[in-house]
Structure formats: structure tokens, C-alpha cells
Amino acid sequence: MPHIYIDGKRIETQSGKTIIEAAYDNGLYVPHFCWHPELSVAGNCRMCLVEVGLPKRLPNGEFETDSNGNIVVSYMPKLQIACATQVADGMHVRINYDKVIKAQEAVMEFFLINHPLDCPICDEAGQCKLQEYAFNHSRGESRFEETKNHKDKRIPWGPNVLFDAERCISCSRCIRFAKEIAHQDVLSFVQRGDHVTIKVQDGAKFDNNYSMNVIDICPVGALTSPDFRFKSRVWDMSFNESICMGCSRGCNIQIGVRNNEILRIEPKTNMYANKYWMCDYGRLSYYKKINGNRVISPTIKKNGVQTEVSWEEAISYAASILRKYKPSEIMFVGSGRSSTENNYALVRFAKNVAKSTNIDYYERIDQSFADNFLRTNDLNPNSAGCRSIGVMPSSEKYSLKNLPENIKNGSVKLVYIMDEDFDLDDKYIQALRNTEAIIIHSTNHSKLTEIADVVFASSYFAESEGTFINIDKRVQYFEPALITTENLHRMGMKMSRLDKFGAHNDRWTQKELRNCRPTWKVLSLLASHFSVNFNYNKAEDVFNDIAHNVGSFNGMSYRLLKKHQGIVLGKANNPDPVIHNYESHYMKPN
Amino acid sequence: MNINTENIEKNRMTFWEKIYLPEIARGLGLTLKRMFRQKMTRQYPEERWEPLGSYRGRPVLVEEGGKERCVACGLCSRVCPALAIEVQAAETPDDKERFPAKFEINMLRCIYCGFCEEVCPEEAIVMSKDYELVFASQESAIMNKEQLLVPIAQLQDRLEFLRRYK
Numbered sequence: 001m002p003h004i005y006i007d008g009k010r011i012e013t014q015s016g017k018t019i020i021e022a023a024y025d026n027g028l029y030v031p032h033f034c035w036h037p038e039l040s041v042a043g044n045c046r047m048c049l050v051e052v053g054l055p056k057r058l059p060n061g062e063f064e065t066d067s068n069g070n071i072v073v074s075y076m077p078k079l080q081i082a083c084a085t086q087v088a089d090g091m092h093v094r095i096n097y098d099k100v101i102k103a104q105e106a107v108m109e110f111f112l113i114n115h116p117l118d119c120p121i122c123d124e125a126g127q128c129k130l131q132e133y134a135f136n137h138s139r140g141e142s143r144f145e146e147t148k149n150h151k152d153k154r155i156p157w158g159p160n161v162l163f164d165a166e167r168c169i170s171c172s173r174c175i176r177f178a179k180e181i182a183h184q185d186v187l188s189f190v191q192r193g194d195h196v197t198i199k200v201q202d203g204a205k206f207d208n209n210y211s212m213n214v215i216d217i218c219p220v221g222a223l224t225s226p227d228f229r230f231k232s233r234v235w236d237m238s239f240n241e242s243i244c245m246g247c248s249r250g251c252n253i254q255i256g257v258r259n260n261e262i263l264r265i266e267p268k269t270n271m272y273a274n275k276y277w278m279c280d281y282g283r284l285s286y287y288k289k290i291n292g293n294r295v296i297s298p299t300i301k302k303n304g305v306q307t308e309v310s311w312e313e314a315i316s317y318a319a320s321i322l323r324k325y326k327p328s329e330i331m332f333v334g335s336g337r338s339s340t341e342n343n344y345a346l347v348r349f350a351k352n353v354a355k356s357t358n359i360d361y362y363e364r365i366d367q368s369f370a371d372n373f374l375r376t377n378d379l380n381p382n383s384a385g386c387r388s389i390g391v392m393p394s395s396e397k398y399s400l401k402n403l404p405e406n407i408k409n410g411s412v413k414l415v416y417i418m419d420e421d422f423d424l425d426d427k428y429i430q431a432l433r434n435t436e437a438i439i440i441h442s443t444n445h446s447k448l449t450e451i452a453d454v455v456f457a458s459s460y461f462a463e464s465e466g467t468f469i470n471i472d473k474r475v476q477y478f479e480p481a482l483i484t485t486e487n488l489h490r491m492g493m494k495m496s497r498l499d500k501f502g503a504h505n506d507r508w509t510q511k512e513l514r515n516c517r518p519t520w521k522v523l524s525l526l527a528s529h530f531s532v533n534f535n536y537n538k539a540e541d542v543f544n545d546i547a548h549n550v551g552s553f554n555g556m557s558y559r560l561l562k563k564h565q566g567i568v569l570g571k572a573n574n575p576d577p578v579i580h581n582y583e584s585h586y587m588k589p590n
Numbered sequence: 591m592n593i594n595t596e597n598i599e600k601n602r603m604t605f606w607e608k609i610y611l612p613e614i615a616r617g618l619g620l621t622l623k624r625m626f627r628q629k630m631t632r633q634y635p636e637e638r639w640e641p642l643g644s645y646r647g648r649p650v651l652v653e654e655g656g657k658e659r660c661v662a663c664g665l666c667s668r669v670c671p672a673l674a675i676e677v678q679a680a681e682t683p684d685d686k687e688r689f690p691a692k693f694e695i696n697m698l699r700c701i702y703c704g705f706c707e708e709v710c711p712e713e714a715i716v717m718s719k720d721y722e723l724v725f726a727s728q729e730s731a732i733m734n735k736e737q738l739l740v741p742i743a744q745l746q747d748r749l750e751f752l753r754r755y756k
Binding site for chain 1: 661662663664665667668673676679680681686687688694696698699711712728732
């Protein structure tokens, strides 16, 4: 295996790798703008210039040494770019060296000549690679006295991307992304020199399913999201790691929250699930549902009207309804949109407390949603979780498909629905109008909450801890990003700055604090009405119960899931190796 | 116990001090003397003090051409040690792209440190000479953008001071 020396440190690497890759694998950092591990090498930013040399050899093939016995290295007179120079055995590379630092400063000076002083109005400020490098690799002053070049601002490339030509540093990351990852080759450079800009081909729109990823990889604020534009400064938000609920791919995401409201969803690197990307649907579609039209406290139906009640009252009322029916008359509906913990608690409740085996979940299959990259045809983020812990009926007669028929012929009289609103077809809701009693856990107001007898306010995945299992059977952990009355005391430093320090009379803390609970918690309280003790105090207790009782989960724990960025079912003893994730640029915690 | 009583004996009043009347006469004499000297007090509500440009009074937004200079970058809000400032940006069709849809300073939180003014990249928030801040309720102490906007002509002293010393 070849080895190279970076600043005198010996590094083992593989042949064919470039210097920047070899350095990155070993935790060393070469400043760069245009290089990205998933994209082809363009080599046009010139920020990663390093000094490269090979040891001198004597005519007999031995290394030449100086009087102290050190190997004499003959460095190339000109600096080389680390992203396009392949390693050679015995190569010496200098990064933190006077000549290299001077070159970096010169490159930064060139970048900043025509870069506008837009930081106060630029959304990228605070997570900008150019801003960061201006501190770390620049001289901090400009010698440019002439007027800056002005170009067009606010050019829409497509429905989800806005381009600001002035801020662009021509790194070509977006062009390469469009060509190589999104396979929509419509972007290209036009003009030359300081007039260079990027244009979408005439008549075309940059509107593929993954267009918004260019906003993330853009090292400056040239590409911004019209959806997020000017909503908040990044340093005012909290970013918590979670899993996308858009489809069963299980893209790792970061949820940006301010004032208990989700403002932005962006991908989090996980090389085993989504790499660096996620689709626009995941970013834009469902976070508005989490922010608005929520069930904020438990209600029961009194004289045909939903009335807010305390948790104790709602739970004991639900228990009294459950007692009225025989086990075979109760149908439980789990949810592929709810965590594995919630579904497991429901299975345990159905089997041990209600003694019913009529349990199923609602499948959301949409072939038109799938593409050959990340998006899958299964719109439930946790179908695999439902199947692996046994959310399935004991006989075909009691499957969800036959529910309308079972209600009609009177074999099912009580339906217990968890976190499900049957949004894709109406026939279930029509059928449910004829049941004797409905108990639901619901996150949002829907047609179902109007007809239910008991509505438990349910936490979204963004408000609770738990796991989703994706299409590749990868168990992935997510943490809460929003506060509820339930998790308020545990969120602490995970809250955004304003949420943390607000007082009751500050207008900026007048957020909606929802009195909702994760389903496993409600179910364990409900079980205690039937003298069954689940012993669940936190989501981790439920997961440990699963890991203990379900074979494929054996050996898993939240600690391991966090460490390995998810573990495939049945592989807890042999998980995928931990990878040092590349982050181009990101918001540093304040 | 060995207590030193020497100092206590020294501070004992004399006979003339104890009878008190000569001291009253001396005090009135002092008052009489001061009555004919120059007056140092100010008749406050009628007679107001005009602070210098260096005075840090109520923070205000600079209004230029009927509009605020502020672009809602949020740096004042970030640097404010008392979390008094709340800014919500929004988009405008103007050249500067961004403006504060909401700009509120909670004057009960403000500690008049002047960091907001120091950090402002647009010279849009400055400390004014306004020192008369009385509120009847907590709500009225939260000043909105309209209350904060002050025409630039009234802030020349402070802007001059900032240009010279900032």
C-alpha cells in the first residue's frame, strides 16, 4: 500500500486516491471550494493548492540525505491542486506551509474582488464556506479599490431554486450536480473572466426532484431557497437530527427550528442511506403539516361535540369504552408513519391487554412517486418497522382491507386507530362513520377527528424520540426537535437560543406549546387501567423491550444506533463500520 | 475583657454641641451663604438637559428617505446580551432585497450597552439622546418599528460621534 507524508505525518493510503481524499480519510483538512466527494473533480477553484514533491534519488537508486541524515525532497516549483493530484508512493505534501498559505490568501483575494458585501442580507451568512475561509485563510483586508462587477440578482432557476449571480464564485458544483446526480444537464457557464455566470438553458427549468440539493452544496449564498428565504438567521435556529417521513428511504435530516416552528429541513450525511442528498418533496411538503392545524390536547366527544379534557379523563373514558366490547370486536390500526416504539406498544396492548389479534396498518403505495435514485414507492417511512414487530392480522378476515366489510356486517364494533388519517382513500372514513366507537391518536385535525369518540393528541416524530426502519431494513434513530409539554424538561440545550431564554412576557416566545404525547406513553397509562404494567418511562425503555423480545433487534440500543448511524435488522453484532462523514460547510452550534 | 475606649471618648460631643442651638445657627448661615451663589440645580420638567452625541439613550432606527436603513440582518438581535431585540426579515422588491417586517425592542430588557449600534453593518440602529422612558404596562414597553424610526436629521450628533470614534 502506498504511503505519503502530509506535513511530515506518514499516511497510509490506496493508489488512485487524490491527495485531498487521502488527507480527508485521515482527518486532515485541505481548504477547498469546488471539490465534493460525490462529484467529479473540476479543479477550478484553486483553493486546495499544496506543495508536492518526491524524495531525490542518487544514481544508485538510494534516497539522497542531507548532513543530518534527513531525506532531501525536491518540491515542484509550482503548487499543485490537491483535488486532482493523485498520490504516489513516498510523496511529500505540505499544507501548512508559508508558500501554500500565501497562495491561499491570494486565491481568497481573487474570490473576494467581485463578491458583494451582501452578508447582512444573505441567507447563507453563518453557514457560508466563503465567510469561514475569509476568517481562516484570508488576510482580512482588500486591496481592490475599483468598483465591483454587478450582475443579476434573484434569478429563478426553477420553482425551488433562486440564483444570485453576483455572489457566485464559479465553483461549478451545481453544474456537476445537475449533470451527474440529478441527470438534468441544463446548467452551464456562459461568458468569460469576471463576466462569467451560470445560466439555465433557454426554455429549460431546473426543476428535477433533487434540485434543492444545489442550495446545500453551494459554498456561498448564490443559490437560495425561495421557501426559506429570509425566514430566519441560521444562528437563531436549533438543528436536531431526525429521519425524513416522506417515503421509506429514510433520508437522514436536520430539522431547523425557531420559536417551536419548523422552518427548514435539510439532509444530514449518512453514507448508508441517503449519502448527502434528499428530495425536494421531503424538504417542502410535510413540515407545514407539523407546524399547523394540530390537535393540541386530548378531547372526547360530549353531545356530539369534541370537548377538551385532561389526560386522565380521556384515558379512563377510553378504558371504559374498551371494556364494553369483546376482544374479537375490536380492530387495532397501527401506522407506518409512527415510530417502531409506538407500533410495538400498540401490538403489546392489543395482544396482552385487549387480547385481540385484529391488528393491521395502512399501506401507502404510490408507484408514481418512486424514481431510480432516492424516492421509493412506499410513502410510509416505517413500513418495515410495522412488519418486523408484527403489526399484521392473525387472519386475512381481519386485515385492514376488509375493515369496511367487517364494520358493515357488525363483526368489528370498536376501531382503535394510531397516528393514521387514511389520507389517500376516503372509503375507510366512510365506513368508520358506521362504527359504534372510535378511539384515535391523532397529530392533525382531519375528518377522522370529527367522528372519533376519543382523540388523544399525538406527538409527531419531530416531537419525540424513536426509530424508523427504512426500505433497506436499516433501523435509524431520531431525536426530538420541537418541544411539547411532555418533553419540555428534557429538551434543554437542544432548543434554539430564543426558545431557551424567553420569558412569558416576551413576544418572541408566544409559541404554540402542544399538550401532546407519544402513543407508547398513552398506551402504557391505558394498560394500567386494566392492571397491566408496561414499565415504560421513556422511549428507550420501549426500544430495549423490543431488542429483548424481537429476534432481529437483539443487541441493539439507542447508543449503538447513534454511533453507527443506524443498524440493519439482525446485524447488531456486525454493524456497518462508522464512517468519518464529509461535511462541506454547516452551521456551527452557537 | 480588654476594650479600648479611647476613640469613643474622643468622639464625645462637647457642651456647646450638646445644646444644639449654635449648630442650627451655623447651618442656617451656610444656607444663607449659598442663596446668593450661582444655582446648580435644574428645574427638570420645564428645563431639560440636552445630552452630547456620546450619550447612550434609547436605541432607535435610522429613517432615511421615508424608509428604514435596516436590512434585518439580525446581528443586533444576536449580539444583544439582554435579548431585547427581535427582528423578523421579509423580502422587498427594492434593490436591497430585505427589510424588517417586524423590529421590536423590549425596553424593559434593554440595558443601553450600545452593542447593537456597534455591530450594525448598515449604521441603521443608533443610540439616541432620548432618556425619558416611562411605561404604564409591560406591553407598552415593547416598542415596534414605527415607534423606533427616527428621521436621520435628528440623529446627526450621534452619527457624527460614531464616525469619529467608533
